[in-house]
Amino acid sequence: xxxxxxxxxxxxxxxxxxxxxxxxxxxxxxxxxxxxxxxLSQQLADEICDRGYPSTVLSIDSWIxxxxxxxxxxxxxxxxxxxxxxxxxxxxxxAQTVKIPTYDAKSxxxxxxxxxxxxxxxxxxxxxGVLALSCDELRQSAQLSIYVDIEDSLRxxxxxxxxxQTKGLSAQEIEDLFCEREVEEVPLIKMTQxxxxxxxxxxKIIRFRGAT
Numbered sequence: 001x002x003x004x005x006x007x008x009x010x011x012x013x014x015x016x017x018x019x020x021x022x023x024x025x026x027x028x029x030x031x032x033x034x035x036x037x038x039x040l041s042q043q044l045a046d047e048i049c050d051r052g053y054p055s056t057v058l059s060i061d062s063w064i065x066x067x068x069x070x071x072x073x074x075x076x077x078x079x080x081x082x083x084x085x086x087x088x089x090x091x092x093x094x095a096q097t098v099k100i101p102t103y104d105a106k107s108x109x110x111x112x113x114x115x116x117x118x119x120x121x122x123x124x125x126x127x128x129g130v131l132a133l134s135c136d137e138l139r140q141s142a143q144l145s146i147y148v149d150i151e152d153s154l155r156x157x158x159x160x161x162x163x164x165q166t167k168g169l170s171a172q173e174i175e176d177l178f179c180e181r182e183v184e185e186v187p188l189i190k191m192t193q194x195x196x197x198x199x200x201x202x203x204k205i206i207r208f209r210g211a212t
Contacts, residue, residue: 005042005203007051012198013047015144015208016124021053024093026141027126030133030196031148032189033181034158040200041128058092060085061127062101063165067108076130076185086137093141095121105166130185133192147196 016025029041038059045055063085070078081101088098097119102111132138133145156178163174193199198209 005067008200008205009040009043009047011205012044012144012146012200013051013197015198018046019048019053021050022121024095024120024122025124025143026089026093026138028132028138028142028145029128029148030130030146030189030192032155032186033130034155034162035148035150037128037130037148040146041077041126043116044073045124045126048124054120055124056118056120057126057128058089058100058118060131061103061105061177063088063108064103066103066110069110076181076188077134080131082131082135086135089125089127089138089141092118092120095119095173099194106168108167130189133195134188139195143197145196146198146200146201147193147200149193149201151202 013019016027027044029037029044031037038057040164041057048055055200060080063081064079065081088100091098097117099115100118102114102116103109114180127138133147139145142146159178159181160171160174163169163177164171196207197209198205
């Protein structure tokens with residue numbers, strides 16, 4: 001995946017100024033599946049570290065519910081354990097140790113007994129995922145929120161590549177899943193862009209509302 005332009009990353013981190021070396025600050029990175037949230041988040045973390053502040057990237061996908069534990073025709077909200085996720089983030093912001101679930105994308109199951117402990121004492125927690133901007137509690141706690149966007153045709157290409165290479169689905173299964181998500185998931189996620197301080201479209205800021 002093409003990396004985000006470094007000048008853009010610097011602009012985003014500049015929005016955090018004056019940066020803080022005390023306490024833990026939350027950054028939210030949302031957007032549709034395969035839009036480039038993970039890439040942008042990691043580059044943000046790297047730039048923050050280059051400026052001398054700790055940063056940790058955490059994926060909301062850690063809280064995906066195993067496929068056997070959710071309704072067959074589940075909505076995006078039903079595919080995640082949002083209550084547990086929000087509570088875990090709240091505890092992390094209080095510098096407490098949290099057990100983060102491990103979700104295996106290939107088997108589409110949670111890996112029991114493979115939780116990872118995470119604890120922060122300062123710096124920036126970057127929470128990325130499709131539902132990052134959908135929770136009032138998270139938005140109220142965030143110092144900065146970002147919506148990542150790309151052309152729908154490119155997003156579909158990435159979606160097809162991911163589900164073919166990572167999950168081994170057939171072309172028809174991928175097409176069916178994509179069409180299902182376009183109806184059920186995408187409208188909800190696109191609606192969350194209204195909550196973002198920064199709207200990024202293919203590596204460029206098209207709206208900047210400022211940070212809290």
